[in-house]
Amino acid sequence: MKKFLEELEKELTKNGIKKSEIEEILHDHEEMIKEAKKEGLSDEEIETKFGSPKHVADELGSFSQNEDDVESDIEGFGLFKSFSVQEDFNINIGLVDEDFELSGEDSSEIKVYYKGKIDLNKYQITFEDNVFTLKEPKMGFSLFGIRRSASATILIKIPYRMIPQCIISAVNADAIINKIKSGTFQIKSTNGDMSLADISSKLFKTDTVNGDMKIKRLKTEAIEFVTISGDVTLEHIDCENNFAVNSVSGDMNINNMHCGECSFHTVSGDIEGNNFYPTSISVKSVSGDIDIRNEDMSHQIEIKSKKSVSGSINIGKK
Numbered sequence: 001m002k003k004f005l006e007e008l009e010k011e012l013t014k015n016g017i018k019k020s021e022i023e024e025i026l027h028d029h030e031e032m033i034k035e036a037k038k039e040g041l042s043d044e045e046i047e048t049k050f051g052s053p054k055h056v057a058d059e060l061g062s063f064s065q066n067e068d069d070v071e072s073d074i075e076g077f078g079l080f081k082s083f084s085v086q087e088d089f090n091i092n093i094g095l096v097d098e099d100f101e102l103s104g105e106d107s108s109e110i111k112v113y114y115k116g117k118i119d120l121n122k123y124q125i126t127f128e129d130n131v132f133t134l135k136e137p138k139m140g141f142s143l144f145g146i147r148r149s150a151s152a153t154i155l156i157k158i159p160y161r162m163i164p165q166c167i168i169s170a171v172n173a174d175a176i177i178n179k180i181k182s183g184t185f186q187i188k189s190t191n192g193d194m195s196l197a198d199i200s201s202k203l204f205k206t207d208t209v210n211g212d213m214k215i216k217r218l219k220t221e222a223i224e225f226v227t228i229s230g231d232v233t234l235e236h237i238d239c240e241n242n243f244a245v246n247s248v249s250g251d252m253n254i255n256n257m258h259c260g261e262c263s264f265h266t267v268s269g270d271i272e273g274n275n276f277y278p279t280s281i282s283v284k285s286v287s288g289d290i291d292i293r294n295e296d297m298s299h300q301i302e303i304k305s306k307k308s309v310s311g312s313i314n315i316g317k318k
Helices: 002-014 019-038 043-050 053-061
Strands: 078-084 090-096 099-105 109-115 123-128 131-137 153-159 163-171 175-190 194-209 213-227 232-239 243-247 252-266 271-285 290-294 302-308 313-317
Touching: 002 019, 002 043, 002 053, 019 043, 078 123, 090 099, 090 153, 131 153, 213 252, 243 271, 271 313, 302 313
Parallel strands: 090 131, 090 163, 099 153, 099 175, 163 175, 175 194, 194 213, 213 232, 213 243, 232 252, 243 252, 252 271, 271 290, 271 302, 290 313
Antiparallel strands: 078 109, 109 153, 123 131
């Protein structure tokens, strides 16, 4: 391992990579090699998985681009690719480890920007049959490959208009999503925090594991929430019809929300509502507490059912 890291340091230095970045890369590879040895891999097998020090250095060196020479209309980001949009289109995003931002704007183009050390040529970034796709690198990185820098961010700008479908999947990635209008908005996240604002949809679906989610100003016809252990904050939500929540241990905080029929199924997650006004509500809890307190008591909430093993349930005046 020592010889590999020494040679890698030399090759990285030759490629003109900054000393602070070299230190980070060497630390990452040292950790990954330790993990590989725990799995029983020999030195030869590890080099086969990683590639030679020169190969690794060349790969990382290709990430570094002179941003002064890259076209951009957003400070700090380089423009990688753009697509002209003439008709309705769908969004399909699937990322691992890369933080990203997605937002709508007054434009007739889809634009993909980047910031940090990232080689977007290895990603599937296409616009075919009116579907914009942004997926993981064509050459996937695993425990035995190059770990992408946490400092890298991908920014996607799309025309701000109603689209039939927006599907997002993210693992170990934080995301900021703003100004999206879609028929179906579906997001699945594992180990990443999500911040959403100004979303409009007919159906809003989420599935989160170990990641927090904050949503502001959502207007939708129906909401389907599934959360394992991530916390959820909802503010200024207008849901015309059903609002369904299935939670294991994640807490949910709701502020200023109107909806139709509401159902909460929680194991140990707590749910707190302030000025939360469903037309009807069904609650089933094992040990999670449900506490809903409203200022406007003229808005009557029909309590269809409430069951709890050890958690408390309160639906009353603030």
